[in-house]
Amino acid sequence: xxxxxxxxxxxxxxxxxxxxxSTQTTEPDVAPPRIEHVHGIAxxxxxxxxxxxxxxxxxxxxxxxxxxxxxxxxxxxAMGFTITADTLYAxxxxxxxxxxxxxxxxxxxxQSDDYxxxxxxxxxxxxxxxxVLTAGPDGTLYGIASSDIDLLVSTDGGHEWTIGAxxxxxxxxxxxxxxxxxxxxxxxxxxxxxxxFVPVEGAPLLYALDARPDGTLVGVGTDGALWEQxxxxxxxxxxxxxxxxxxxxxxxxxxxxxxxxxxxVDISTDDTTVLSPAR
Numbered sequence: 001x002x003x004x005x006x007x008x009x010x011x012x013x014x015x016x017x018x019x020x021x022s023t024q025t026t027e028p029d030v031a032p033p034r035i036e037h038v039h040g041i042a043x044x045x046x047x048x049x050x051x052x053x054x055x056x057x058x059x060x061x062x063x064x065x066x067x068x069x070x071x072x073x074x075x076x077x078a079m080g081f082t083i084t085a086d087t088l089y090a091x092x093x094x095x096x097x098x099x100x101x102x103x104x105x106x107x108x109x110x111q112s113d114d115y116x117x118x119x120x121x122x123x124x125x126x127x128x129x130x131x132v133l134t135a136g137p138d139g140t141l142y143g144i145a146s147s148d149i150d151l152l153v154s155t156d157g158g159h160e161w162t163i164g165a166x167x168x169x170x171x172x173x174x175x176x177x178x179x180x181x182x183x184x185x186x187x188x189x190x191x192x193x194x195x196x197f198v199p200v201e202g203a204p205l206l207y208a209l210d211a212r213p214d215g216t217l218v219g220v221g222t223d224g225a226l227w228e229q230x231x232x233x234x235x236x237x238x239x240x241x242x243x244x245x246x247x248x249x250x251x252x253x254x255x256x257x258x259x260x261x262x263x264x265v266d267i268s269t270d271d272t273t274v275l276s277p278a279r
Contacts, residue, residue, distance in 0.1 A: 033067045035059055038259040040081035041249040053081035058116050061264060065275040071116035076107060080133030088112040089158060091130035109158040122158040136174030144169060151194040164194030170207045175215040182209040204235055208248035220245045
C-alpha cells in the first residue's frame with residue numbers, strides 16, 4: 001500500500017513498538033525496534049506478516065504483534081511504498097546509512113526483489129519523492145510526487161513514466177474497475193489510466209483508500225470513520241478511528257489494518273486488536 005496524507009494537517013507521532021515479553025535473563029536488555037511516522041502498510045506476499053513502511057525503514061509485524069527490522073538494515077524514509085506480485089517498490093529520502101546509489105536527496109523509485117533485503121535504483125533517483133504510490137492488478141504503477149500534482153503512470157516497472165491528469169490526491173488505489181483517487185473534491189474514478197477523472201456519486205469524503213481483492217473499496221473518511229462500499233455501490237459507515245490515520249490497508253476479504261493514535265490496529269468483522277500500541 002501507499003503513504004496516506006490526510007486532507008487536513010496531521011500531527012505526526014512516534015510509534016515505539018515492543019515484541020512479546022521474554023523470560024528474565026542476566027543479559028542486558030535489548031532496545032525494541034523503533035518505528036517512526038508510518039507511511040504505508042502491506043501484507044507480505046510470502047505469508048501473514050505485515051510490511052510497515054516508516055520514516056526509518058521497512059519493518060515486519062507478525063499477527064502476534066512482534067516487530068522486527070528495519071529489514072536489511074535499510075534506514076531510508078519510505079514515504080511511498082507498494083507491492084506488485086513479489087516486487088517491492090519504494091520512494092522517499094535516504095537515511096544516514098543509505099547507499100548513495102539509491103539517490104539523494106530523493107530516492108525516486110527503488111525496487112527490491114528479495115522482500116526488502118536489498119534494493120536497487122530504478123528511475124528518477126535523486127530528483128523525485130513520491131508521497132503517493134500504488135500498483136494496479138496488472139502491475140502498472142501510479143504515483144504523485146511531493147513537488148507536483150500531476151499523476152505519473154508507469155507500465156514497465158517504474159523505468160519510464162507518463163503524465164496523467166493533474167490531481168491533488170491524498171491516496172490512490174487501482175482495481176480492475178478503474179483507478180480511484182481520494183481527493184479534496186471527493187472520490188474520483190478514472191477508466192483511462194488516469195488521463196481523466198470523474199466523481200463517484202454518493203461516496204463519502206475520504207483521505208485514505210484501498211480495495212479488497214474483489215475490488216470493493218474501503219477508506220477512512222474525514223468524519224473520522226471507516227467506510228466500505230457494498231456490492232450495490234452504496235457506502236456503509238463502519239466503526240470510528242482514533243485520531244488521524246497515518247497508514248491504511250485492506251488485507252484480504254475481511255481485515256483492515258491501520259495506524260492511528262492507538263498504534264497499529266487490526267480490524268476484522270469479529271474483533272479489533274491493537275497489534276502494537278503507540279506510546
